Amino acid sequence: MKRFLLCLIVAGCAAPSPAPVEEPSKPEAQKPTETVAVAGLMESARADAAAGRLTNAAASLERALRLEPRNPRLWQELARVRLKQGDFTQAENLAARSSTWAGNDSALRAENWRVIAQAREAMGDGRGAQAARDNAERMAR
Amino acid sequence: MARRPRILRYFGYALLFGAVLASAVVLYLDLRVTREFEGRRFALPARIYARALELHAGTRIPQADLEHELRQLAYKEKPASEDPPGWFARREDELEIGLRPFMFWDGAQAPRRVRVLFDSGVVRRVEDADGREVALVRLEPLAIGGIYPAGNEDRELVRLRDVPPELVKALIATEDRKFYSHAGFDLRGILRAAARAVLNLGSERVQGGSTITQQLVKNFFLTPERTVRRKATELVMAVLLEMHYGKEEILETYLNEIYLGQDRDRAIHGVGLAAQFYFGKEARYLNLAESALLVGMLKGPAVYDPRRHAQAALERRNLVLRETRDQGFITPDQYAQARATPLGLSPRPMGTSPHPAFVQLVHRQLRRDYDDADLRTEGLRIFTSLDPRVQGAAEQALAKRLAQFDKERRFGEPGLEGAVVVTDPQSGEVQALVGGRDARYRGYNRALDAARPVGSLLKPAIYLTALAEPSRYTLVTPLDDGPFVWKSRGAPDWQPANYDRKFHGVVPLRMALAQSYNAASARLGTELGVDRVLDTVRRLGVERPLRPFASTLLGAAEMTPLEVAQMYQTIASGGFRTPVRAIREVTTQMGQPLQRYALQVNQAVPPEPIYLLTAALQGVVREGTGQSLRSFITPEVAAAGKTGTTDEQRDAWFAGFTGDRLAVVWIGYDDNRAARLSGAAAALPVWGELMASLAPEPLALPRPDSIETVWIDPQTNLRGDSACAGAVELPFVQGTAPEQRSPCATTAGAVVDAVDQGVKRAKSWLDRLFGR
Numbered sequence A: 001m002k003r004f005l006l007c008l009i010v011a012g013c014a015a016p017s018p019a020p021v022e023e024p025s026k027p028e029a030q031k032p033t034e035t036v037a038v039a040g041l042m043e044s045a046r047a048d049a050a051a052g053r054l055t056n057a058a059a060s061l062e063r064a065l066r067l068e069p070r071n072p073r074l075w076q077e078l079a080r081v082r083l084k085q086g087d088f089t090q091a092e093n094l095a096a097r098s099s100t101w102a103g104n105d106s107a108l109r110a111e112n113w114r115v116i117a118q119a120r121e122a123m124g125d126g127r128g129a130q131a132a133r134d135n136a137e138r139m140a141r
Numbered sequence B: 001m002a003r004r005p006r007i008l009r010y011f012g013y014a015l016l017f018g019a020v021l022a023s024a025v026v027l028y029l030d031l032r033v034t035r036e037f038e039g040r041r042f043a044l045p046a047r048i049y050a051r052a053l054e055l056h057a058g059t060r061i062p063q064a065d066l067e068h069e070l071r072q073l074a075y076k077e078k079p080a081s082e083d084p085p086g087w088f089a090r091r092e093d094e095l096e097i098g099l100r101p102f103m104f105w106d107g108a109q110a111p112r113r114v115r116v117l118f119d120s121g122v123v124r125r126v127e128d129a130d131g132r133e134v135a136l137v138r139l140e141p142l143a144i145g146g147i148y149p150a151g152n153e154d155r156e157l158v159r160l161r162d163v164p165p166e167l168v169k170a171l172i173a174t175e176d177r178k179f180y181s182h183a184g185f186d187l188r189g190i191l192r193a194a195a196r197a198v199l200n201l202g203s204e205r206v207q208g209g210s211t212i213t214q215q216l217v218k219n220f221f222l223t224p225e226r227t228v229r230r231k232a233t234e235l236v237m238a239v240l241l242e243m244h245y246g247k248e249e250i251l252e253t254y255l256n257e258i259y260l261g262q263d264r265d266r267a268i269h270g271v272g273l274a275a276q277f278y279f280g281k282e283a284r285y286l287n288l289a290e291s292a293l294l295v296g297m298l299k300g301p302a303v304y305d306p307r308r309h310a311q312a313a314l315e316r317r318n319l320v321l322r323e324t325r326d327q328g329f330i331t332p333d334q335y336a337q338a339r340a341t342p343l344g345l346s347p348r349p350m351g352t353s354p355h356p357a358f359v360q361l362v363h364r365q366l367r368r369d370y371d372d373a374d375l376r377t378e379g380l381r382i383f384t385s386l387d388p389r390v391q392g393a394a395e396q397a398l399a400k401r402l403a404q405f406d407k408e409r410r411f412g413e414p415g416l417e418g419a420v421v422v423t424d425p426q427s428g429e430v431q432a433l434v435g436g437r438d439a440r441y442r443g444y445n446r447a448l449d450a451a452r453p454v455g456s457l458l459k460p461a462i463y464l465t466a467l468a469e470p471s472r473y474t475l476v477t478p479l480d481d482g483p484f485v486w487k488s489r490g491a492p493d494w495q496p497a498n499y500d501r502k503f504h505g506v507v508p509l510r511m512a513l514a515q516s517y518n519a520a521s522a523r524l525g526t527e528l529g530v531d532r533v534l535d536t537v538r539r540l541g542v543e544r545p546l547r548p549f550a551s552t553l554l555g556a557a558e559m560t561p562l563e564v565a566q567m568y569q570t571i572a573s574g575g576f577r578t579p580v581r582a583i584r585e586v587t588t589q590m591g592q593p594l595q596r597y598a599l600q601v602n603q604a605v606p607p608e609p610i611y612l613l614t615a616a617l618q619g620v621v622r623e624g625t626g627q628s629l630r631s632f633i634t635p636e637v638a639a640a641g642k643t644g645t646t647d648e649q650r651d652a653w654f655a656g657f658t659g660d661r662l663a664v665v666w667i668g669y670d671d672n673r674a675a676r677l678s679g680a681a682a683a684l685p686v687w688g689e690l691m692a693s694l695a696p697e698p699l700a701l702p703r704p705d706s707i708e709t710v711w712i713d714p715q716t717n718l719r720g721d722s723a724c725a726g727a728v729e730l731p732f733v734q735g736t737a738p739e740q741r742s743p744c745a746t747t748a749g750a751v752v753d754a755v756d757q758g759v760k761r762a763k764s765w766l767d768r769l770f771g772r
Helices: A002-010 A036-050 A054-067 A072-085 A088-100 A106-122 A126-140 B006-039 B063-072 B165-175 B187-199 B212-221 B228-244 B247-257 B270-279 B288-297 B310-326 B332-339 B356-367 B372-377 B388-408 B455-467 B509-514 B518-528 B530-539 B550-556 B561-572 B607-623 B627-631 B679-692 B747-769
Strands: B046-049 B087-091 B094-099 B102-104 B107-109 B112-119 B122-128 B143-147 B153-155 B259-263 B266-269 B381-384 B417-423 B430-434 B478-481 B486-488 B491-494 B505-508 B583-587 B593-596 B640-645 B651-657 B662-668 B707-713 B728-733
Touching: A036 A054, A036 A072, A054 A072, A054 B593, A072 A088, A072 A106, A088 A106, A106 A126, B006 B212, B006 B228, B046 B356, B063 B087, B063 B094, B063 B388, B143 B356, B153 B270, B165 B212, B165 B247, B165 B288, B165 B310, B212 B228, B212 B247, B247 B270, B259 B270, B259 B288, B266 B270, B270 B288, B288 B310, B288 B332, B310 B332, B356 B372, B356 B381, B356 B430, B356 B583, B388 B417, B388 B430, B388 B662, B388 B679, B417 B561, B417 B679, B455 B509, B455 B518, B455 B530, B455 B550, B455 B561, B455 B607, B455 B640, B455 B651, B478 B509, B478 B518, B505 B509, B509 B518, B509 B607, B518 B530, B518 B550, B530 B550, B561 B607, B561 B651, B561 B662, B607 B627, B607 B640, B607 B707, B607 B728, B627 B679, B640 B679, B651 B679, B662 B679
Parallel strands: B046 B381, B153 B266
Antiparallel strands: B046 B143, B087 B094, B094 B112, B102 B107, B112 B122, B259 B266, B381 B583, B417 B430, B417 B662, B478 B505, B486 B491, B583 B593, B640 B651, B651 B662, B707 B728
């Protein structure tokens, strides 16, 4: 059931997706236009994550999310940190959350599907992982 | 062998016995002194902090509000200067701040000067003293309370090197001139005291002649009674203490131990906390006059309380200054200068907490993970999500409206109570919590503990359950609001009536929710199945078991305002359940991180039905029972909300959210008496006033891919176009909108709309093409 919900949210995953028709009345996808403040926090989160300081990385990202709660890149980065921390359930949910704010940025949504695929793989859900990878493919096309 | 006289022998035994006994006692005391003095950790309360205000280009805060927060932090307004930090200088659209250093959960922030430039309620730029842009800087968070040990003893530890020498000089001149030379006691003082004791045998009372060491022993190890025996013990222990420890160590402990006043229920101990409590600064920045005032208070913190007995405190301070001068510790010039200084007190803080209701929530959440004893003694630092601006706005909105209701007696006798919870819809963090009309009252917390019937607040769960079946239910599905009787075995017939005592025939689904029609909602809920609706309620995050009766659907269920906030939180965050929480981080006293309370999201409900439900809840505010919000916030905010009123109008609720905040308001009587309350008339104004004072962000939900919007003619609930009178654009899951066109839909209108659609699509196509 949950899988189904996640499918629904990121894109029509079961249905062969028709040429996606986006309407510009959607909230604008937040392209990389972070403020200096958020950009700085993201940078330090990446440095922390690369150095294995995952708790610090998560803290910086949550701090950034308080400043820009609708920034899908922050949600995605946090999903990635959770993935590294082995918190696969949160990784999957956070990636799905990222996609809700991603608007028509299909590259970002494809990346979220890849995070979801990795999380499912790690949880031993091979089929779910494959479905997620398929979605990523479709989005990236 | 010469035999000594027997009497002498016995005397010898007695002497020996006495010596052994005395040594045993001394040994015992020695053990106590060393073990307790060394093992002794001052019981340090957990200190609870509000959120730290983030300053960066784009922070939405009016300059006046930032100034207010700085004043609450006891920053002094004065011309820009270097030292000490803790000041701000004000100009038009500009604040220059000398930030104090602070140990945050993720490291220390050094003291620094920043300039904050404003532009109509928003920070335009933050820069350093040289004019370079500062990306992000934190203001130290307000301390909003603590979790205190027995007696509500509060203190802030200081090292001796952080205590100004003037304070030590004044202390020694006043309390114990020979401190650096004596061995723990002052023989002359003791003799004087002993003589007094001998002359006054009857009462056995002894006083005076205490050295600093003796005072410390007395406070540390002994009961406050005054007997010869206790005095002797004190003396022995003082000597032992001096044998084991240096003067510096004893002095440092003394400075942290002393009692220096009372802040309502909170006992102020140590010069570190006293410096903050009386002067709003760290101990190391105390000047001579301030130091002398604190030293003078030792004689009687109540009698010489500078806030209550300014004159007595001033005279006492000047006496201390004179003594210090007479002892040669300060020059006559220093004396004259300090003597001419006013008391210089900071505004009085607010007892154990200005926001006891929120502190209670924090304490409860902490107790899941920490031992209560540790919370009261280990000096943990708790960083929370309380936003003082939001808290202030919530307290004010509730108090003001309740006072007005009392005066008008519109809803019943005076004595109405209320509660408010405000959260961030994205993170689930609690920004404000008010437990009653007297926000300073440390008792019954209605926001956490008053489980009351929620009335129509549960209805969204019925409609959400329906909208999750898009093939059966859309926002315009006709519902029957005719008389309705529910029969079930073992329960009396249930026959819900509408608030206006009328039935409204067939109404579109969205109107049934907007107008909160009971018959239509009950029919829909029972059609779907009570169990399914209650399952939705659980998914939304309500953990309290609800009875599986049909009447539960219309709000016979009892919930606390905090539980309601959790339920609406899940709706506001697009179907992702995020636990409502108040704590962000916990560190040790030294700033070592212990625990982070991480952001958790769990997708509980698919986004499509949540999107449709939110549109319907926006309808409540736009054209339904919540439309009086119009007089508080502009329609552009597009807030979503729901009113709640219970049987015999005992409870009034309003729950809803904007783009950046979610709030739940409850109003009612503690004794649950029948009244004339309604959600719209009693709770909504509090909600509206609260939100209006915080400049709400518009609510713009991210639209799921499979949702489309269609013009609907409200007369026929058929597909219309912008040419239809009062036509509304409503969201539908693709393929579920009405096919049939309303007669009002003109060809011209349809063409305009089609062209409009085409333009939108083309624009979207171009956007994609150019990767925008």
